Amino acid sequence: MIQLAFALTTGIVLAYLFPISFSIVPFLGLGLGLLLGIWWFLRNKLRPFPFFEIFSFILFMTIGYANYQLRHPQFEKNHYSKFYSEKQFKTVQIKIKEVLKPSAFQDKYIAEVFQLNAQKTKGKILVNFQKDSLLSPFKVDEQLVLYSEIKTIRKAVNPHQFDYKNYMQSLGVYYQIEGSKNQILNIDKGSPTFKGVAEEYRSYLISKLKETPIESNERSIIEALILGQRRNIDPETYKEYAAAGAIHILAVSGLHVGIIFVILSWVLKPISFLKYGSIIKSALIVLLLWGFAFLAGLSPSVIRAVTMFSFFALASMSNRPSNSFNILFLSFLSLLLFNPNWLFHVGFQLSYLAVFFIIWVQPTLNKLYRPRFKFDKLFWDIITVTLAAQLGIAPLSIYYFHQFPGLFFISNLVILPFLTLLLGYGIMVVLLAGINLLPDFVALGYNYLIKFLNTFIHWVAKKEMFLFQDISMSFLKMIGFYILIISLIIWWRQNQRKLVFLVLGSLILILGVTFYEKSRSKEELVIFHKSRKTWMAITTKDSLKLFQKDTFSIEDEYPIKAFRVAKNKEVVFAQRIPSVFSFKEKIFIITDSLGVYPSVKGGIILLSESPKVNLERLIDSLQPELIIADGNNYTSYVNRWKKTCEIKNTPFHSTREKGAFIFN
Numbered sequence: 001m002i003q004l005a006f007a008l009t010t011g012i013v014l015a016y017l018f019p020i021s022f023s024i025v026p027f028l029g030l031g032l033g034l035l036l037g038i039w040w041f042l043r044n045k046l047r048p049f050p051f052f053e054i055f056s057f058i059l060f061m062t063i064g065y066a067n068y069q070l071r072h073p074q075f076e077k078n079h080y081s082k083f084y085s086e087k088q089f090k091t092v093q094i095k096i097k098e099v100l101k102p103s104a105f106q107d108k109y110i111a112e113v114f115q116l117n118a119q120k121t122k123g124k125i126l127v128n129f130q131k132d133s134l135l136s137p138f139k140v141d142e143q144l145v146l147y148s149e150i151k152t153i154r155k156a157v158n159p160h161q162f163d164y165k166n167y168m169q170s171l172g173v174y175y176q177i178e179g180s181k182n183q184i185l186n187i188d189k190g191s192p193t194f195k196g197v198a199e200e201y202r203s204y205l206i207s208k209l210k211e212t213p214i215e216s217n218e219r220s221i222i223e224a225l226i227l228g229q230r231r232n233i234d235p236e237t238y239k240e241y242a243a244a245g246a247i248h249i250l251a252v253s254g255l256h257v258g259i260i261f262v263i264l265s266w267v268l269k270p271i272s273f274l275k276y277g278s279i280i281k282s283a284l285i286v287l288l289l290w291g292f293a294f295l296a297g298l299s300p301s302v303i304r305a306v307t308m309f310s311f312f313a314l315a316s317m318s319n320r321p322s323n324s325f326n327i328l329f330l331s332f333l334s335l336l337l338f339n340p341n342w343l344f345h346v347g348f349q350l351s352y353l354a355v356f357f358i359i360w361v362q363p364t365l366n367k368l369y370r371p372r373f374k375f376d377k378l379f380w381d382i383i384t385v386t387l388a389a390q391l392g393i394a395p396l397s398i399y400y401f402h403q404f405p406g407l408f409f410i411s412n413l414v415i416l417p418f419l420t421l422l423l424g425y426g427i428m429v430v431l432l433a434g435i436n437l438l439p440d441f442v443a444l445g446y447n448y449l450i451k452f453l454n455t456f457i458h459w460v461a462k463k464e465m466f467l468f469q470d471i472s473m474s475f476l477k478m479i480g481f482y483i484l485i486i487s488l489i490i491w492w493r494q495n496q497r498k499l500v501f502l503v504l505g506s507l508i509l510i511l512g513v514t515f516y517e518k519s520r521s522k523e524e525l526v527i528f529h530k531s532r533k534t535w536m537a538i539t540t541k542d543s544l545k546l547f548q549k550d551t552f553s554i555e556d557e558y559p560i561k562a563f564r565v566a567k568n569k570e571v572v573f574a575q576r577i578p579s580v581f582s583f584k585e586k587i588f589i590i591t592d593s594l595g596v597y598p599s600v601k602g603g604i605i606l607l608s609e610s611p612k613v614n615l616e617r618l619i620d621s622l623q624p625e626l627i628i629a630d631g632n633n634y635t636s637y638v639n640r641w642k643k644t645c646e647i648k649n650t651p652f653h654s655t656r657e658k659g660a661f662i663f664n
Helices: 002-017 025-042 051-069 164-169 194-209 216-227 235-243 254-267 269-273 277-295 300-318 324-338 340-344 346-366 374-401 408-434 440-461 475-494 497-520 560-567 615-622 635-648
Strands: 090-099 106-116 124-130 142-148 175-179 184-189 403-405 467-469 524-527 536-539 543-548 570-576 580-583 586-591 604-607 626-629 652-654 661-663
Touching: 002 051, 002 324, 002 340, 051 324, 051 340, 090 124, 090 194, 142 175, 194 216, 194 277, 194 408, 216 235, 216 408, 216 440, 235 403, 235 440, 254 269, 254 277, 254 300, 254 346, 254 408, 269 277, 277 300, 277 408, 300 324, 300 346, 324 340, 324 346, 340 346, 346 374, 346 475, 374 403, 374 408, 374 475, 408 440, 475 497, 536 560, 543 560, 615 635, 626 635, 635 652
Parallel strands: 124 175, 543 570, 586 604, 604 626, 626 652
Antiparallel strands: 090 106, 090 142, 106 124, 142 184, 403 467, 524 536, 524 661, 536 543, 580 586
16 A cells, blocks of 8 residues: 555656646556456466566556646646636636635635636636625635636745745646626525535634634634634734644644544444444544534545544454554545645645654654553653654655744643643534533633633743744755654664664765755845835855845845745845946846936846836947846836837846846
């Protein structure tokens, strides 16, 4: 099962990295036929050649490739992208599938496009609606008719910035609609779906919680902890949970489902002594786990976690010892067959890595100490589980989030035993609130528990010296650290001297990656896209020089911080941008609001602060090699300059359209 899961994963990654323009589905039938033929030929051999295993690997790799490929719009029959044109308004009929976290100015949704003009279509789309006090947020399953244009989702405009386009593609969404209420032709209540009913029931429970004496800040934690709804959490509280290494409890996922699985296994244990008790117990656990998933709105993370533990529950039906690794990878394989895009979700990667390392490492860690009492056994189990999980997710977590909570041990020692109480108590509070039978003293008791949790998290988060931030971690270096961790664990478990060379080889690999990345480091100039700001950076082999118009520190500002952390260089404090400077034998001229520019021909001109210049005269006079307009200009000015440059046949780069300008 592990080999087949690895083969499927390899196929998905290859499809992501090396897409092809033709379908490989016909090859699957041929491959399956050959596989059956090889099995038939080798079925009676005592020592068959490893043809069957090799071909099985190739077949599952092909399945992974095809499964990912077929979900791309190019290979989806009747995908709406085949019937639309850029900058053309059409009648678009959509059905809301998922409500996303809104931004400051827009409500966001994922919807299904089921008709474009008169053409029946399919395919998911991102819908951004301008916030309007007269327009209530839409709900799952609502159907809208819009007169709008369909656009591609923009790439990240600055280097090393979070790429929202890639993230949406991992959800199977490649295009977007940006609309307002004026573009809505009709709103209708569509046919209900299971997810829509779950979302409606969750909204009902949230409304009922608002009628209880539980305070708003504590209520937002309950909504996240039990119902998987994080939109109402105060941003400062969210940051504190992240700093304390406890952000995982605010996202209903494998941890929550695992705890509920353990609670249900303990509560339903007496059923095992009945005839067919194991089957009844396992069926009840699966049913109740999916009931919790329904309660939490059937979000993808909950579905993945419940699926994983459903396999563990079903495996216990046989009353025979089962291989936990095979069960884990069977669920992994099943989920990726259902949706291969989940492989690229951070939550999916972290969940499976954590569970894998717990199964692999925790039993060995547990043997280091033999507790004599239940109390110290509980804490020793928490320590070993936490350490095993942290070993599994640390490099990947640092790669994505560039920080490591040094006090994660203290956080988990308090939170994990406490979380069992919070989940059991919380589910009871939510269900009683839903049927209007929640006593005030029960609600206030839970409010006190959440308040204690928040106070503890606040205390841990304030120990800033133990929060290691701005850690640079490249993809290659992350792979190197995983090889080192795995090598150390194998050496420790098998206790063979020759394995020390495996560890030394891992260290050499990390050093090699470090020197390789440093040798590839080159000098470059970056003009960032930042609304109402002109920010530049010059990287050298040893340092990062920042330039700006004012004297404020910008090294921790967006998008400078992400760039600085990725480059991992010593920062020279920000300097004022000179009006003329040279970089790699190219002259750069900055023309700001004064509209003054020196008479230097053939350079690169940066237009900033919406200068009132006659661009035609400037081009005729200076004959620039390139004209750049950053985010510190009026849009109308940029559009006018673009047309002028097209007429004059002069290259033009708008950071608003093309992203940051990089010269190296």
